[in-house]
Amino acid sequence: DAKTTQPNSMESNEEEPVHLPCNHSTISGTDYIHWYRQLPSQGPEYVIHGLTSNVNNRMASLAIAEDRKSSTLILHRATLRDAAVYYCILRDWGGSNYKLTFGKGTLLTVNP
Amino acid sequence: EAQVTQNPRYLITVTGKKLTVTCSQNMNHEYMSWYRQDPGLGLRQIYYSMNVEVTDKGDVPEGYKVSRKEKRNFPLILESPSPNQTSLYFCASSLSTGRSPLHFGNGTRLTVT
Numbered sequence: 001d002a003k004t005t006q007p008n009s010m011e012s013n014e015e016e017p018v019h020l021p022c023n024h025s026t027i028s029g030t031d032y033i034h035w036y037r038q039l040p041s042q043g044p045e046y047v048i049h050g051l052t053s054n055v056n057n058r059m060a061s062l063a064i065a066e067d068r069k070s071s072t073l074i075l076h077r078a079t080l081r082d083a084a085v086y087y088c089i090l091r092d093w094g095g096s097n098y099k100l101t102f103g104k105g106t107l108l109t110v111n112p
Numbered sequence: 113e114a115q116v117t118q119n120p121r122y123l124i125t126v127t128g129k130k131l132t133v134t135c136s137q138n139m140n141h142e143y144m145s146w147y148r149q150d151p152g153l154g155l156r157q158i159y160y161s162m163n164v165e166v167t168d169k170g171d172v173p174e175g176y177k178v179s180r181k182e183k184r185n186f187p188l189i190l191e192s193p194s195p196n197q198t199s200l201y202f203c204a205s206s207l208s209t210g211r212s213p214l215h216f217g218n219g220t221r222l223t224v225t
Contacts, residue, residue: 016171027188030210031210032210032211033212036214042218042219043202043204043216043217043218043219044155044202044204044214045216046214046215049211049213051211052171067221087154087155091210091211091212092210093208093209093210098143098160098162099156099157099160099168099170099171100145100157100160100166100214101171102147102154102156102157103154103155104152104153104154105154105155105174
């Protein structure tokens with residue numbers, strides 16, 4: 001199953017943009033790229049997903065490289081409530097493998 | 113309200129005493145899965161189910177069992193818990209398409225002494 005690679009941690013200042021990278025060099029043509037975040041003492045929550053084109057929603061933007069081997073989650077103006085662990089995963093529905101690998105994610109610290 | 117409900121939230125037990133952690137969803141989702149989360153190891157998948165009576169192993173299935181007799185329920189069974197199964201457990205569900213978001217429960221913190 002395809003894996004993703006993320007930095008262990010990143011730091012940002014409040015009200016500044018944050019770009020969280022994710023590498024997925026073995027992505028297949030039927031993999032969707034999903035991002036989740038986990039606030040302290042909570043279960044993970046969905047942030048955004050995409051296939052090939054860049055995506056925007058009220059929480060964030062997702063920029064996907066043309067070759068799809070990497071993506072970037074963009075928080076346009078970080079707030080203290082955005083401090084969390086962010087996970088990038090691939091969901092493959094083209095074959096019979098439905099295992100999902102979350103890994104350790106990126107711990108985002110937001111400074112006031 | 114659409115949700116994934118896990119019970120109990122906290123559980124302390126002793127080695128070898130069988131236990132079940134329940135997971136229920138009210139969104140008619142086909143896909144359900146269990147994860148454990150340990151410090152420094154991130155979220156690791158234990159088992160998943162694509163639909164009723166269809167289950168398969170994730171990355172760390174040893175010591176766990178699951179069943180999917182009804183679409184809404186996906187219990188996690190520890191037949192003989194051991195201290196190394198002390199962890200934070202999450203259940204998740206989604207529709208069975210790659211673009212469908214996963215919905216997670218609030219977690220069950222299990223301590224095995």
